Amino acid sequence: MRIASLSDFLLQRIDRGGKAGTPRKAVNRQIYQVIREAILDQSLPAGLQLPSSRYLALELGVSRNTVTYAYDQLLAEGFLESRMGAGTFVADTEPERIAAAATPDRAGATPERDAGQRIHTGLSARGSQLVGLAGVGETQWGAFMPGVPDVTQFPNRIWSRLQNKYWRRSRADLLTYSCGGGYLPLREAIADYLRVARSVNCDASQILITTGIHQSIDLVARMVCDHGDHAWVEDPCYWGTRSVLRSVGVHTVAIPVDGEGMQLPLEDSRHPPRLIVATPSHQYPLGMVMSLARRRALLEYAAAHKAWIVEDDYDSEFRYGSRPIASLQGLDAHDRVLYLGTFSKTLFPGLRIGYLVVPGTLAESFATGLSELYRCGHTYTQAILTDFMTEGHFASHIRRMRLVYAERLRLLREAISFHFGDRIILTGGEAGLHLALGLPDHCDDIALCHAAGKEGIVVRPLSRYYLRPETARRGLMLGYGSVPDERIRPAFDILASVIKAHWPEWQAQAGRGVPALEPALG
Amino acid sequence: MRIASLSDFLLQRIDRGGKAGTPRKAVNRQIYQVIREAILDQSLPAGLQLPSSRYLALELGVSRNTVTYAYDQLLAEGFLESRMGAGTFVADTEPERIAAAATPDRAGATPERDAGQRIHTGLSARGSQLVGLAGVGETQWGAFMPGVPDVTQFPNRIWSRLQNKYWRRSRADLLTYSCGGGYLPLREAIADYLRVARSVNCDASQILITTGIHQSIDLVARMVCDHGDHAWVEDPCYWGTRSVLRSVGVHTVAIPVDGEGMQLPLEDSRHPPRLIVATPSHQYPLGMVMSLARRRALLEYAAAHKAWIVEDDYDSEFRYGSRPIASLQGLDAHDRVLYLGTFSKTLFPGLRIGYLVVPGTLAESFATGLSELYRCGHTYTQAILTDFMTEGHFASHIRRMRLVYAERLRLLREAISFHFGDRIILTGGEAGLHLALGLPDHCDDIALCHAAGKEGIVVRPLSRYYLRPETARRGLMLGYGSVPDERIRPAFDILASVIKAHWPEWQAQAGRGVPALEPALG
Incomplete structure (x- = not known):
């Protein structure tokens, strides 16, 4: 056009x-x-x-x-x-x-090249790029905000009781700066959990408490990458990953994904990356599981080329109807995997507690780097979370929420099916908190989301998650985790009419089936 | 030797x-x-x-x-x-x-040059440098840990009451991700406070809530500096400043300080820095106040060369016996100052709430950058802090602690005087939470601190705060904020004997006076 x-x-x-x-x-x-x-x-x-x-x-x-x-x-x-x-x-x-x-993707290629022009805005080239390509939205709640759990179901009373226990008496060690990798009892509780639930090979000394996935990636990028190093990232991928990496001078190289996950260009070993960021259990945003063959190839490649793998395991606690997928880290015989997790999806995002599991050889350096760069604290919150886990509330909250989310997923699928039958391709619905809904290539998903926003529906365009605009597929990211059951159908009814209005062939082809996105999203 | x-x-x-x-x-x-x-x-x-x-x-x-x-x-x-x-x-x-x-200081000069050798440790050159030059200590509490307030005096009961008010009912907006610059009512409360207490020119839209000084500097460095840009930093300076800047590729240029603060090399405008980081109200770690002439020169220089000034106002709430020093930001007619503050010293470090005040032209970009890079949350804590401030507890806690710290400072000075008379030079004792105690150049302050650690006394060597080892003065950083009154004298008695053991002339010259550090520290 x-x-x-x-x-x-x-x-x-x-x-x-x-x-x-x-x-x-x-x-x-x-x-x-x-x-x-x-x-x-x-x-x-x-x-x-x-x-x-x-x-x-x-x-x-x-x-x-x-x-x-x-x-x-x-x-x-x-x-x-x-x-x-x-x-x-x-x-x-x-x-x-x-x-x-x-090759490094276009936007991330040379943040410095325009340094001479930055006087215009007062920002650096990287600052300007960060703002210009920002993926973060200005709304963080409502149907169908992706990636957000239902925080209203969080057991406040239990949390509040544990909180009061710690606040009753002052403990200086919980209120001052922390040092090392975080509160040791929490690191122990997380190690216990990860060994059982995610087949992660680790002990407490390898766990670092961070404020979430962003800080974990930021720490990894600074500890193992220098300016100009290459990182392979899945395309599409989480916007936070690419923004954080670019802002510390790491070039993001877009690697396409298919039904088996990341398609590693293994034959090309001229420019081995320093870092490979993957979401093997639940590809973000499309939702496929990385096949075992790919997992093995990835681990071998990293061992042979001394690359580090970041395994972002952001939401695999919620998997419906099939067995949980074991972590990539658990398969790794060469200590090349840095494993990332978060309590943002299992408890609530505002808690800002995540964790990073590193090989033993890196543990001490990473703990020093963490304190040095971020001057950590929040130990009192870490202590409360420890009790929450060791008293069993964490496990039972996950169990309960898995049922809640499974029902919401069912309701959303039902609503989609009511409006579109099988003429729309869905992916990612076996786990997590969102679905990716595919649209034909000529649908303007950005305009569609914008129009939906005017109707009070928060929805994210799939094309925005791609690094290479020329390969971007169109679609919508629909979060269902935070939407109350009774709100799903009415909210989707509104969204459906916006979708139909932005889908020119819809009226013409109704009943005949619309070309779908099988190969790319499948 | x-x-x-x-x-x-x-x-x-x-x-x-x-x-x-x-x-x-x-x-x-x-x-x-x-x-x-x-x-x-x-x-x-x-x-x-x-x-x-x-x-x-x-x-x-x-x-x-x-x-x-x-x-x-x-x-x-x-x-x-x-x-x-x-x-x-x-x-x-x-x-x-x-x-x-x-010129860029030695250690920060070329983090990439050794990239070929980093395979040894698995860390990047910058990660390796970060760990090798780490300033953070492994102990964060005890006599005489500098920079730590007395968290045991924090009014728990008030905080706990406010906390319970928010936890009684779930508010999704407080538990999910935050966006923009943080919780607006808190930004308003901080703007009100800064206008009155620190003469900062600002409104709430210019305030960004961060997790403290480290995150504030990190955000500034990424938003306005590119890799390879120069930042002028005071020498000596806070270790966190230099580590954060270097880790994002900013070269730190050491600028000496004297009794009037930072000695700007104003005649040299061939390489104007992108950023100038200063502590005008209370030089860290030496404690002098930047003179008005220097303040004006600094502001003019920044305006003429389009440099940004970071004013790190980390602890000037605590000033004893003299009027508070107004902020540099309040003097600035050209919108070149980015003002940093924290609640770590006024409330407690583990809270991890600080703030950054930026010129209006940068506010929106910085708010986007903040959310994009760090994916913020903790809104429930920000809400509690808002009430704590608007109900007057913040102001009264500061008033009360100012008296507590003034008394501790008096006790520490008394103890020092008892052991050393006037044969030891002290600086920085007009404000804040620590004193810098000067030692002769041939005293090995690092070994001394190490020996003190073995006696259970936490104390930091002054020489470690210098960027250029060849100009480093020897001395000790003594924090008194967190030491109970009755513990000051006994703890200093132990430290005094360690000092004397590391001061070869002490015995010989006792009574004759020992050469002091007047010109450098004064």
């Missing part, structure tokens, strides 16, 4: 708020993002001249600063280029986009 | 534990650190051949792996070099050490 009028194109896609309950993004960021997407999908082709910021501001009815901010960001990141006396043009980024798998 | 026998030298300095109550560092790290210090102070001169790891292990009575680990780290960092077939030698690092002010 070529865009005839940039201002019309923007007017259709920019939300200037007004509607209650829909927190909006700042208009300057929206302009930035819409133009960026349009450049990436070539709706705005290289060489096209953009209207002046003054003209565009008038057309959009916004202040000129708002437009200038967006233009400056895009200039700083190399999406636009300014030609002296002539105006602002879409830059030619095509050659870089052709370089595909096993 | 030349070292005759490396094994004897190490045996004298390595603690293999055994004594109760003195947590010890792993022997491999101790060996690493002792050798590193000796190379830096030239006790082990360049070109000297080291004993083989097998021989040294035998002499020390440790496993060979223990020695190999230390050697490998030192090789990876370039302190040692391995000559094929000949053995291991002290590397010639002299030329780099001569480059002084306004």
Whole structure:
């Protein structure tokens, strides 16, 4: 699609708020993002001249600063280029986009190259990229926010009782800075849990208590990667992984996934990565399980090339109808796996407690690095969590929630089936807290999510999780964990009508079946 | 001093534990650190051949792996070099050490250069440097741990009451992920506080809630600095500042301090820094206040060169006997200051809540960066803290603790005076929670602290806070905040005898006065 009028194109896609309950993004960021997407999908082709910021501001009815901010960001990141006396043009980024798998992805390639232009915004090139490509949403609750458990079912009273026990008397060791890998009794409780529930080979000395997956990845990236090192990440992957890695100078190399998980380009050993980040138990966001053959190949490759593997095991406590998948770490005979987990999904995200299991040889260095970089604390919370685990509340909360989520998944599937029959492909529904719902390639999933947001439905576009825009599949990430049973059908009814409105063939082809995404998502 | 026998030298300095109550560092790290210090102070001169790891292990009575680990780290960092077939030698690092002010300091200069050697430890060059130069201690409580408030005086009951109020009913918004800059009512309470107490110009939209000074500096470094950018830091400075900056690829340039604070090399504008980190209200660790002339010069320099200033205002709530010093941020007419504060000193460190105040133009980007990088939460704790502040408990706790700390400072000064009269120079005692006690240049403050540790006294060597070892002054950092009144004198009595034992002239010159550190520390 070529865009005839940039201002019309923007007017259709920019939300200037007004509607209650829909927190909006700042208009300057929206302009930035819409133009960026349009450049990436070539709706705005290289060489096209953009209207002046003054003209565009008038057309959009916004202040000129708002437009200038967006233009400056895009200039700083190399999406636009300014030609002296002539105006602002879409830059030619095509050659870089052709370089595909096993080369650093476009956006992460050279954060420094535009350092000269960063004066515009006051941010560094990496800061500007971080904001421009941010994956975090401005809403963190509601149907169908993915990746969020039902925090209203958390056993407050039990937690509160344990909390009061610790607060009754002051214990200096729980209130001051922590050091080493965290509160030892908690590390012991986690090691016990992981050995049994996830077949992780570890003892307490290998466990580090972090504030969650982000801090764990950040620590790993700084401890084992230098600036310019390559990390293989699944494509699509979790936005946090790529943002954290890039912000510490690690180049993310997009590795495609298929039905067996990450498709390692094992024949290419010219540029072995320093790090390989994978979600073997439940690929994020698509949900497939990495096959045993792939697991073995991955472990062998890492051992042979001295690469470290990060196993992000973010939500595999919740698996419905099939046996839990054992961890990759448990298979590893060469101590190459760094295993990541979190209590964000099993208890509540605001707790900010996660853990990192490292090989014994790295344990002491990682513990020092953790204290040195983050100056940790929260030991009183770690003590409460220890009791929560050792008294059995953790295990029983997981058991209870597994039933709750299984029922919600059933209700959501039923709602989807009611509206779309089998004409829509779902993946990821064997475990976790979300489903990925596939849409045809020409469906604009970003516009769809935007429209859904206006109806009060939080939903994330699948294409945003891809590193290489040219291979991005369209679809929706639907979280069901936090949606009360009785809210699932009504919320999906609203979403279904938005989906149908953004699916041009829907009306025409109704009853005939719509081309689906089997090969890519299966 | 030349070292005759490396094994004897190490045996004298390595603690293999055994004594109760003195947590010890792993022997491999101790060996690493002792050798590193000796190379830096030239006790082990360049070109000297080291004993083989097998021989040294035998002499020390440790496993060979223990020695190999230390050697490998030192090789990876370039302190040692391995000559094929000949053995291991002290590397010639002299030329780099001569480059002084306004050039990146030695250790931070080129973290990548040894990337080829990092296979030894499995760590990256930056990870290895982080561990090798770690400033964090393994003990965080006890006389005279610096930088720690008396957490036993925290009003538990009030906190517990507020906590129970929030835990009684589940509020999903407090338990899930947070987004933006943190809990808005807390940002408002902090803005109100800072405007009045610290003369900071701000409103709530400019406040970002972080987990403390470390996260604040980390966010700033990634948002406004790229890899290879220069940051000016005071020399001496807080170890956390330099470790965090280096770990994200920012070169730390050591700027000396004198009685007026940071001595800006303003005439040198060939390499303006991207960032200038200062502690204007209470220089860390020496304690002087930056003069107004210097403040103005710093602000002008930053405005002219588009540098960002980080004002680390870590403990200026506690100022005794003189008026509080207004913030540098409040003087700034050009929006170049990023202001950092924390509740670690005013409430308790384990709380992990700090704040960052940024210019309005950066606020939105920083809020996005904060959520994107760290995936924040802890909103329930932020809500409790809000009530604690708005109900007046925060202000009254500070008032009460100011009296407590003033009395402890008096007791500590009295104890020092009893043992040393006026023959020892003290600085930093007008504010905060610690004193810096100066020692003659040939006193080995590291060995002294080590010996004090064996007597159960936690104390930190001043020389460790310097970036340029050749200018490091010797002394002790004495925290008095967390030491009960009645414990101060007995603890200092023990420390005094350790000091005297490490001060060769003490006995000889007793009564005549010992050369002091006036110019450097004053």
